[in-house]
Amino acid sequence: MLTFIGLGLYDKTDISEKGLAFIRSADIVYLECYTSRLMGTTIEELSAYYARPVHPLFRDDVEQHPDAFLTEAEGKNIVFLCAGDPMVSTTHADLRMRAAARGIRTAIIHAASISSAVCGLSGLQNYRFGKSCSLPFPQKNWFPTSALDVILQNLSLRLHTLVYLDIQDERFMTVPQAVDLLERMAADHQAAIPLYVGIARAGSGEPFVRAGTADAIRSVDFGPPLHVLVIPAELHDMEREYLEVFAGL
């Protein structure tokens, strides 16, 4: 059996009771280490907390060489841990299908995801979010602008946009970096982004949330990762008030 278990947002205690019980009764524990990261813990701390060895999995292990642990899952009780809620990343969905194709029973144990946590942190209403998007670090000769397209479309529909910020190895995009990138894109397209809401360390005891114009947000130190960004559409009164009270608008 292969059970996908979400670890939630920040540290070892963000897992559900249900998930923790599954881990402690599993034969083998794997931790997916490439789509996101729990910044408030380490693999060593997780191993100690679960009283089980935790084996890291990198992209190649899952996407190129999954047979090793799928074979294990045919006879044993394997858990596959990941930050957030499982399956928000397509690589997990692909793995679940591969398992099913081999006749392996699968299950999912859910956990908090940044995609709903942003509502509580920002006060921006869940039903007003449109399509989300990712903002990658630009590379040499590659400066993708699809995030701006999504943002502008949502703004035109009066919908908020959740912008996932890139993680590459030990490099975590910050809110000010993201604002810089989006402002460059917007200038190239003669577009304007009126307001940003930056969020750092969601799920921790001290999340940091700030709302403001590009100029205001670019000069804020959001502190350690992970960061995420929301581009709000025109605010409802209650959303504005919430951002004034909890995000320094």
Added chain:
Amino acid sequence: MLTFIGLGLYDKTDISEKGLAFIRSADIVYLECYTSRLMGTTIEELSAYYARPVHPLFRDDVEQHPDAFLTEAEGKNIVFLCAGDPMVSTTHADLRMRAAARGIRTAIIHAASISSAVCGLSGLQNYRFGKSCSLPFPQKNWFPTSALDVILQNLSLRLHTLVYLDIQDERFMTVPQAVDLLERMAADHQAAIPLYVGIARAGSGEPFVRAGTADAIRSVDFGPPLHVLVIPAELHDMEREYLEVFAGL
């Protein structure tokens, strides 16, 4: 202090370790009983599990008479429990602002929400969801069709729609009821909804997921509540395959 704690999707063990520790050290424990419901447990079972009395809160308690427990929160450590992830409902956001206005410190402990869980259950990709909507039970002289507007707009943008189904006291809208309502609206608007994905008991050990046309889904018994519905846009290959494997498409 007032701490909003999400209970996750289904039963008493869907809470995070962090949330459970907070509850067990709180002075007073309230459970919000009107926006959603944990179907896999009862208030008595939660009280026993937490080893604390759990006091139910109804809409009037929170929206009309919050002063009683806000006054308590000025001097004591109060926790406010709710199904799913807190603050997805606007009534929670309003309460947090009222607390802040009285100088009460607030915090949020996140948990799994149906809004991300649907991705794992259906294989429909998170970044392809547009605006979500709610489908209320029609009343005498009131047959709201705004859900259809949202669905049709999302379909035209090639985006999926999460449709929250109404809960009224002990009446829980089922997937087949929702499909009936939407088909009536669609017929009135000469519109067509090509595919439905119904989900029941998300977060339980036996979630039930079925994809198909209106005719196929209307005849399916989804079993006990809660139910939720997704209207997928044109499927990507991997989404289609996932629904074939895990949702009987």
